[in-house]
Amino acid sequence: MSFDVTILGTGSAIPTVKRGTTSHYVNCQQRHILIDCGEGTQLQMRKFKIKFQQIDIILISHLHGDHIFGLPGLLSTMQLLGREHKLKIIGPTGIKRLLKVQFEEVGTSKLFPIEIEEIEEDTTALIFEDKCIEISTFPLKHRIQTQGYKIQEKLGKRRLLKDEFDRTGISVAYINKLLSGEDVIDNEGRSLKYKEVTLPPKPPKSYAFCSDTAFHLPILESIENVDLLYHEATFLDHESDRAATTFHSTAKQAATIALKANAKRLVLGHFSARYKSAKNHQTEAQTIFENTFIPKDGEKYVV
Numbered sequence: 001m002s003f004d005v006t007i008l009g010t011g012s013a014i015p016t017v018k019r020g021t022t023s024h025y026v027n028c029q030q031r032h033i034l035i036d037c038g039e040g041t042q043l044q045m046r047k048f049k050i051k052f053q054q055i056d057i058i059l060i061s062h063l064h065g066d067h068i069f070g071l072p073g074l075l076s077t078m079q080l081l082g083r084e085h086k087l088k089i090i091g092p093t094g095i096k097r098l099l100k101v102q103f104e105e106v107g108t109s110k111l112f113p114i115e116i117e118e119i120e121e122d123t124t125a126l127i128f129e130d131k132c133i134e135i136s137t138f139p140l141k142h143r144i145q146t147q148g149y150k151i152q153e154k155l156g157k158r159r160l161l162k163d164e165f166d167r168t169g170i171s172v173a174y175i176n177k178l179l180s181g182e183d184v185i186d187n188e189g190r191s192l193k194y195k196e197v198t199l200p201p202k203p204p205k206s207y208a209f210c211s212d213t214a215f216h217l218p219i220l221e222s223i224e225n226v227d228l229l230y231h232e233a234t235f236l237d238h239e240s241d242r243a244a245t246t247f248h249s250t251a252k253q254a255a256t257i258a259l260k261a262n263a264k265r266l267v268l269g270h271f272s273a274r275y276k277s278a279k280n281h282q283t284e285a286q287t288i289f290e291n292t293f294i295p296k297d298g299e300k301y302v303v
């Protein structure tokens, strides 16, 4: 089963030809999740071949325009394309009112079913769970309420060693028991230990999204040991004062969070339009955390 993240926009505040505003598409075990929806997200989805109607859940970090101005347009397109199945939207306090006013004022009387869940300020909680994945949220430190998210696989079943199992001659009817970690004895009295024909489950993977935020150590407990960490890095080190006053982070601060969280890989983003390239962001971050990546719009990372 796949778990990958496509970074649809790597810029901050102002969309440019090279960098769209924030939006990430996550496919975790065939659950299709969009995180944030800045202006232009629809076009980025088209460009990078993400199907609109397969999105099940949209997570919104905060209500600044570069993270949400694409949402009314995307919902409108889903409606125009005939969507009938439910969409879940989870975001900070105020998101319900924002969308309600939007659709009332433009005279859209009826949309497909949308379930909106508001997260109260300072919430750390599990907010979604099914048999394969879990999504949790935690507060970031920004000028308005901002939530980070972690998407995590659940521990799967053991894996069958098919050739070894076939050699035993035992009926396939026993496979489920063996995969559940039970030894079996078949009708003919033959016994088989589950460890002889199965491997332990694959370790579950996780992805955390942290944007927008000032350098904020309390997030560490929510993102510890994450496999792939996205952390905003709006500024370079020489603008750390500006980062602090605008409640954003520098590349070095993002790298420090990755190091302290014991993340396996770090992806930076939300680059200020003042920087032509993000090469220096990578150089600065790598002085602290070697495994740092700089995405282009549309780049996909396998978790």
Ligand SMILES: [Zn+2]
Residues within 6 Å of the ligand: 062, 064, 142, 212
């Ligand atoms: Zn913001």
